[in-house]
Amino acid sequence: MILILGASSFIGRHLFRAYGPARAIGTYCGRPVADGRFFDATRMRLADVVPRDAAVSHAVLCFAEPKIDACKADRQRSDALNVRAAIAAIDELLDRGITPVFLSTEYVFDGRRGGYTEEDPPNPTTVYGGQKLEVERHLARRTADFVVLRLAKVFSVDPEEETILSGWCRQLRDGETIDAATDQVFSPIEVRDVVAAVEAVIRRNLRGVFHLATPEAWSRLGMLRLLMERLGMEGRVIPCRLEDLRFLDHRPRDLSLDPAKLLGATGLTFRDVRSGCEEFAQRAHALSR
Ligand SMILES: NC(=O)c1ccc[n+]([C@@H]2O[C@H](COP(=O)([O-])OP(=O)(O)OC[C@H]3O[C@@H](n4cnc5c(N)ncnc54)[C@H](OP(=O)(O)O)[C@@H]3O)[C@@H](O)[C@H]2O)c1
16 A cells, blocks of 8 residues: 555646555545545644554655745745655654655756756755755655655646646647747656656665656757647747746756666656657547547
């Protein structure tokens, strides 16, 4: 049995569906999920939702405030969830002999170089990245019995799910102008591959830090153009540089990650961004018929 803290999140929902309620306990806070249990990580203890004698081997920590500018805008609130509540849950898990699987981020890096491996020194330039790194460091100080998965941007091929592809698709349909940075580079991963990776890491009882990303790096503009080509849609796209966009917190330039360690340890292969855009376009066309 595993525990999914934040089974109402985008990633947590997919994970909870894949495991099912017979193999997983899932929690939600503000958005109830079927078979889920209410858990407010800032105010409750795990013992309030998971009985001490429950046979749980791993807990996947999906709850967070993952919006970069929201973390910066309200530091106190985001620290309370992303740092203090995460650490409190981790400490309780470790005391109970449950292995934490912490979902971290590419934003632990400064984006000056890209192609980051697990050996590269983190140097976050955002509040969000700093919060995730603080939790990673707490884990490493306390135990070797943990998994940290540093996720690249996660997308879905389902046009009805709100991710980067459906957002662009909507903007194109609405005739909106889209600013796309040429110098923002990342290695987005499809949510089904995130689920496969979490399952593999748990099944194989792996420990340590792993990068979860597609091996190929894309600029934001490049990925948008690829999607437009697959959708057969024209649009008003303005290529720009990151510094032209007005974000509250600093955006690192090249956050591409090297997933070789995880692929080697699990034997998995990940779908590439091209086939992700292709499947998204097919589904979007089917829905509009
Ligand atoms: N999505 C990505 O591209 C991406 C990339 C890198 C890393 N990550 C990491 O992966 C994890 C999941 O991301 P996501 O995008 O799937 O998240 P999400 O959809 O934004 O969901 C956030 C989750 O946090 C829960 N939550 C909020 N306040 C809470 C509280 N006080 N107590 C307990 N739970 C609370 C929410 O529960 P309710 O909705 O029920 O309130 C929800 O389950 C996060 O840790 C994120 O940092 C995501």
